[in-house]
Structure formats: C-alpha cells, structure tokens
Amino acid sequence: MHALTGRIVLAAGFMFFANAASAHVGFGPTVGFSNGLAHPLFGIDHLLAMVMVGAFASQLGGRAIYLVPASFVGSMMIGAALGVLGFNFGLTEFGIAASVFTLGALVAFRSHLGLVSAMALVAAFGLCHGHAHGTEMPESVNGLVYAAGFMLMTATLHAAGVSIGLLITRITSRYGDVVLRSLGAGVALVGAGLMAGAM
Template identity: 50%
Template sequence: MKSAFKSSLLALAGIALPAVASAHPAIGEAAGFSHGFAHPISGLDHILAMVMVGIFAFQLGGRAVWLVPTTFVLVMALGGLLGVSGINVPFVETGIALSVVVLGAVVAFNVKAPLAAAAGIIGLFAIFHGHAHGAEMPENAAGGAYAAGFMVATALLHAAGLALGYAVGHAGKRQGVLVTRTAGSIAALAGVGLLSGLI
C-alpha cells in the first residue's frame, strides 16, 4: 500500500537520476554504441517520455504492451536517419517537451486510446526524439553502432516503464491508480517546465 506507493515513486526518481538540467549535454569522447546508448539517458526529457511510453503501453494492455514501444523505437530510428542526414524537422525541442506533457497526461488520466491512435501519437513524438539523437551524433561515431546504442537505451527505458506499470498493478487497484496518476502528473509538470524553459 503505502510502501508500494513509496517504492514506485523511488523507482521513478531512480530512473530520472542520470538526467541533468540540460536536455542534451556533451557526453565526452565516447563514440559509436556507447555514445548512442548514453544520449537518451542523459536528458530528463528523454527519460520521462520513454518511461511514460512504457507505462502507457502497460495501461492499454493486450498487443499494445509490445506494439507501442516497438512503434516508438522503429519510428525513432527513422527520425534518427533524418537527423544524421541533415534533413530539417521543425520544432524538434518543442516536440520533445510536448511529448513529455502529453504522455504524462495520458498516463495520469489513464487514457484508453484505440491502438492505431496510440501508435500514431507515439510515432509522431518518436520522430522528434529520433531526430534529436541523429542530429547530435558526433563526427567520430559509427552511424550504425550509434543508432543501435540509442535504440537499445530507449527500449530499456520503455521496459522500465512497463516494469513500473506491472509493479504498480500488483500493489492493488486503488494504490496503482494513485501511483500512476502521480507519476504521470509529475512527468506532465516536468514537461511544462521543459516547454517553458524553467527546466
């Protein structure tokens, strides 16, 4: 009950710990897979959005459990290709911040969207996240390894969201609803902070 609530909030905080105030800080001289892997877990915006995708997939249940995260990862790879190729996508940072707001709100309100609509929304936001990863690939990084790195890190963050959803689900219906609403609300508020430049 109370311990499950505290554990879930601690898990969410633990997932966000690697984040720093800047959304996309310099990561150092790492190249290829390691640099790609580090990019999604280096910014609060990416971490929150990816975890919310996992929780959203859990809330939808059924085929959405695997289809929603898979859609995000695959479409994000396409966005990454656009970024690496230098093809401009407007409002990337705004789109990323909005993804945190929208996904947080969707989780907080337990929105039961049709699978096609959920995949469409997820895919739209994945383009922005992928473009940011691709556009910030260092010159000395191997493109394929870098892409594999950010895709694996993203999938692991989705898995963390799914695991959090399952853990909360086993805490009991009433407590589970409270925890997911709280987690979604925190994410949405953080997204507003990112959108307004306060974070």
C-alpha cells in the first residue's frame, strides 16, 4: 500500500514538474467577477498552494482550521492592493513557487508549527500570491470585482483543502495520514520544479 501510494504521488509530481516553469499568472482576462473566480483554477501553483493551506490547517486542527486560511486571505488582500499601487517585491514569483514547496513539505512531514507561526508563514505566502494578482488588475471597479472573485475562490479552495484533509484522515482511518502526507510530498515535488523555473 505504501509503495503503491508513493509511486502514484511520484508519477503525478513528475507530470506537473514538466510544466512547472510556466505555471503562474497571466492567464485570461483580469476583469469581472467570473474571471476572478476562474483565475485560481488555471494556475497550478495557486491551486496547489490554496489546497495545501487548507490541508495544513486540517492537520494542525482546532482554531487553526479557520485562522490559518483567514490569515492567508487577509494578507492576500494586502498584497493585491500593493500590486495595484505599483509596489515591487522583487521575489514575488519565487515566493509563490516556494509557497507550493513549503506548504507541501509541511503537510508531508506533518509539521506541528504553533498557531501564530503557522499564520505568519501562510500570511507571507499570501502576500506574494496577492501581489502577483494585484499587478495584473486594472485600477477600476472591474478590477475590484475581479479581486472579489479570486478572493472568494481562494477561500473556497482553502475550504476544499480542509475538507480533503479531514476526510482522508477520517474515512481511510488506518492509512489516511499516510495518504495525506504522500499528497503533500507530491505537491512539494511540484513546488521544487516551480522554484527551479522561477530562479
């Protein structure tokens, strides 16, 4: 069972690894609520990072289940505003790639970070993701509506990650933790490819 799970995760990781360098922002129009909703679903880096934030929160349990994702979304809003205003972080793309790797690794190793540390870490990543989106957005009402869409989808993906984490560990009981940690390892592998492409 363990060997089979490992092979599946490794194969999935290599499949995504091939496209790692071109995974992030710049896909599709950046105006309108529906475009904002769709945008996070078409960037593998954002999609995986959001789900891993939720899975990581589910592993920590307790108040982390909602406070860790909330810290990401709140920081993402700040990052988006800074992006729209023209502030340049310099390492935004690398930070986004690092978020995929780090969050996957945290899930893979079942990290027991304290609540404040976990919130601070995901907030730093949220700033990077938000900044990347903000630099794409027009300074208009359409841009704000777009932002509302991608914020809502981000929160939805966090909730999906929490649900996946809880369901895997509870329904599959004996092997649940192994399956979830294996998924984290696969995401970390994708993140390593993204980091290589962002350098």
